[in-house]
Amino acid sequence: MVKRIPIPEDVTVVVLDLDGTVYRKPRMPLYMICRQWCHLPSLIAERRWRKAQRLALKTDSPMPPMPVSGQWYRQSYLPAMVRIIADHYHTQEWLQPLLDECRQRHVKVVILSDYESVQEKLQALDIDASAFDTILSTGDYGTIKPDPRLGDILKGAINNAALDWRHVLFIGDREDTDGLLAKILGAQFILV
Secondary structure, eight states, X not given: OOOOOOOOTTOOEEEEOTBTTTBOOTTHHHHHHHHTGGGHHHHHHHHHHHHHHHHHHHTTOOOOOOOSOHHHXXXXXXXXXXXXXXXXXXXXXXXXXHHHHXXXXXXXXXXXXXXXXXXXXXXXXXXXXXXXXXXXXXXXGTOOTTOTTHHHHHHHXXXXXXOOXXXXXXXXXXXXXXXXXXXXXXXXXXXX
16 A cells, blocks of 8 residues: 655646545445435446546547436435545545645645545545645536646646646546546656
8 A cells, every 4th residue: 555655856736636546435336326226327327428528538529418417416426425435435645745745845736536526525535625726626627537628727727827747746546547648748647
C-alpha cells in the first residue's frame, strides 16, 4: 500500500482524481446494486453510458446523451454513492502528507472527478474542501476524462492560461482516463 507520493520538484499543480484514487472503492458496484436494486436497469444504463462516452472520445464522435432520468441520477444515484462512501470508505494514507507538502511548497491542488457531488463526497470522507484550490467535476462540462478540452477548463479554473503542462502532476487510478488525459496534455502522471 502506498504511504507517500513524492511530488517532483518542478511540479506547480497537482490534479487528483477522486473516486478510486483519493479513496479506494472496492465493492462499490455491489453496494450500489444493494442500495439501488429497484433501479437496476438505470444502474446498468448509467454504466453503459460512461463506456459510450469514452468510446465517443476515442472515435471523435458526439457525446451520447445521458440515457437515465436526470432526476434519478441527482436525487437517488449520487446521494446513494455519497452514503456508501460515508459508510464504507476512508481516504488513502498518502493524501494528508501530499496535501501538507503541497501547502508547504505552494503547489496548487485540484480535484478533477468524473462524477458530480464532489463536495458531498469530500464531506463524507471527512476531508476539508478548503484543502483544494479548485474542485471540478467533468459532468458539469458535459464531458468525461480523457477529453482534451479539460485542459482549457483546468487552466481557466486555476486562473493560469499560460500553464506549462510539464509542471503539472496528475494522480489517478486509471491509466486509460487519468493517465491518458495527462499524456494528451503533456503532463506528468502517477498511477495509484
